[in-house]
Amino acid sequence: MVQSYVVFLGLGFLTKGPAIFPVAAGLVVFWLLKRREYPRHPWPPEGVAIFLLVSLSWYIFVAGRISGSLSLILNEQIIGRLFSPVYHRNCAWYAPFYLYLPIILLGPFPWAFMWPQALKEMATGLRSKSLPGLLLGLWFLVPLVVFSLAKSRLPLYVLPLFAPISLMFYFALSKGTKQGHSLARSLLSQRVLAVWVLILWGLKFGAALVKAPQDARAYAQVFAPYLDSSPCLLGLGGSYFDGLSFYTGLDFEYLPQRGDEGKAYVEDSWPEEVAEIRSRWRRCLLVAKGGDFYPLIPLLQKEGLKVEKLSHYGKLRLYEIGLAGDYGARHR
Secondary structure, three states: OHHHHHHHHHHHHHHHHHHHHHHHHHHHHHHHHHHOOOOOOOOOOOHHHHHHHHHHHHHHHHHHHHHOHHHHHHHHHHHHHHOOOOOOOOOOOOOHHHHHHHHHHHHHHOOHHHHHHHHHHHHHHHHHOOOHHHHHHHHHHHHHHHHHHOOOHHHHHHHHHHHHHHHHHHHHHOOEEEEEHHHHHOOHHHHHHHHHEEEEHHHHHHHHHHHOOHHHHHHHHHHHHHHHHOOOOOEEEEOOOOHHHHHOOOOOEEOOOOOOOOOOOOOHHHHHHEEEEEEEOEEEEEEHHHHHHHHHHHHHHHHHHHEEEEEEOOOEEEEEEEEEEOOOOHOO
């Protein structure tokens, strides 16, 4: 049992890195509270050895092949995302209320009506330290607190919480009233389930019609007419444009926003790139969100470079940067 548990925990670490620890931390807290009843340690030496063997294999391989990768993992993927707002991922203190709370409350729909009873059972279990309320309550609350305190937050971070939520609803339903059981049977009727499936399909179809800023294939198609003749393709504002390189086959180079200097994905500073445009490229294309690039335009113009917007996709803009006196292949 212990071996299978640590194998799956190791696979979780292999997939999502340290993000697996908050999900498992609730079970550790449960054992600390109930260790008299469950004296066997959840992390025996053989379990630790199995976890390290499974979880660290890929990281050791990458560290041996790519210089600086361990520093990237520690400083950016762990420390940077937990303690720093530098990635601008919903870092405001109130972000969990608009980011996580609606997903948690409405995500179990059409079973969301079970929340009051589920919370009541969880509170009872936490106070009395009895199963299953204590186990499910810690499994749900500990990761939620950690994800809420972290400075980098995305909606799908709380997806693992739906395992304890589902079990909480099951136990709440098993102790529910006759009215609750009747409502549950109604929700499980073929007609209701068919309508719900159609609603989900409609939402999925509607989402596909909305321009998504992360849809690299879509904005690669929009920008494609301007990319064929470009010897240099730049990106500003983070490692968000790898898909553009994938769909176009062009090499991509990242430049820093203010405060991005020294990050792993940044390949050149702006002064270095300006010098390279002058001496080598004479013309470059740059992809950025408009608000990220606007403050840099006067600085480039002072350096004798001309900036022109060529196209846009949502908030993304495609710019041409070239020498003002000899302005690129399209202008000759």
